[in-house]
Amino acid sequence: MFSKPAKAPSSSARQELADAAPRKAIAMSLIAENVSVDGDLASDGDIQLDGAVHGDLKVAHLSIGETGQVEGAISAEAVEIRGRVAGTITAKTVRLYATAKVDGDITHAQLAIEPGAHFAGRSVKLGEPQQEQLSLPMAAE
Numbered sequence: 001m002f003s004k005p006a007k008a009p010s011s012s013a014r015q016e017l018a019d020a021a022p023r024k025a026i027a028m029s030l031i032a033e034n035v036s037v038d039g040d041l042a043s044d045g046d047i048q049l050d051g052a053v054h055g056d057l058k059v060a061h062l063s064i065g066e067t068g069q070v071e072g073a074i075s076a077e078a079v080e081i082r083g084r085v086a087g088t089i090t091a092k093t094v095r096l097y098a099t100a101k102v103d104g105d106i107t108h109a110q111l112a113i114e115p116g117a118h119f120a121g122r123s124v125k126l127g128e129p130q131q132e133q134l135s136l137p138m139a140a141e
Contacts, residue, residue, distance in 0.1 A: 033067045040072075049083070056087075066099050081117075092126065 026045035031037065035051035046061040049068040056072040061079075064070065068083035078093040081100040090107040098116035105122040113119060 031068075033065075062091075064100075090126075 028046040028048055029043060031047065031049045031051040031053065033050040037051070037053045038055065040055040040057070041047070041053055042058045044060055046063070047057070047059050048063050048065065049070070050065040051067070052069040052071075054071045056074070057070060058075045060077050062074060062076045063080045064083040064085065066082045070083075070085045070087060072087045074085065074087065074089045074091070076091045078095075079089055079091045080095045080097070081102060082097045083099070084101045085104060087104045088107070089102070089104065092109045094106055094108045094111050096102060096111075096113045096117040096119060098114045100114075100117040100119075102117075102119045103121060105124060106119070107124045107126055109126045111123055
């Protein structure tokens, strides 16, 4: 009753609270089996791909179903593949299921490949420098 009124938070304190607020949940988007997209696709949310995309994808989480196909580069936090990919994949976590067919390089922090999955390309750990050519030690004369 006789206490001092509380101070309003400073602008920096309000900014800290706004930064700490949880991200608004975004519903997963579905690209159905009978849908074909020609062009690049970008989303802050998750995508379930059962159709075909001819272009680059930049998403938070990508799940490619058994009927899903991508021809282009994929950039995401996490990628799960049950279908086909022809192009490069860059993600923190990549999982190839038994029905997956990937033709292209995968840059990752964590990679899991189930028995039966097809992968033709290079596996490069995120943060490691890429070497275009293997160097052999020079023979001493």
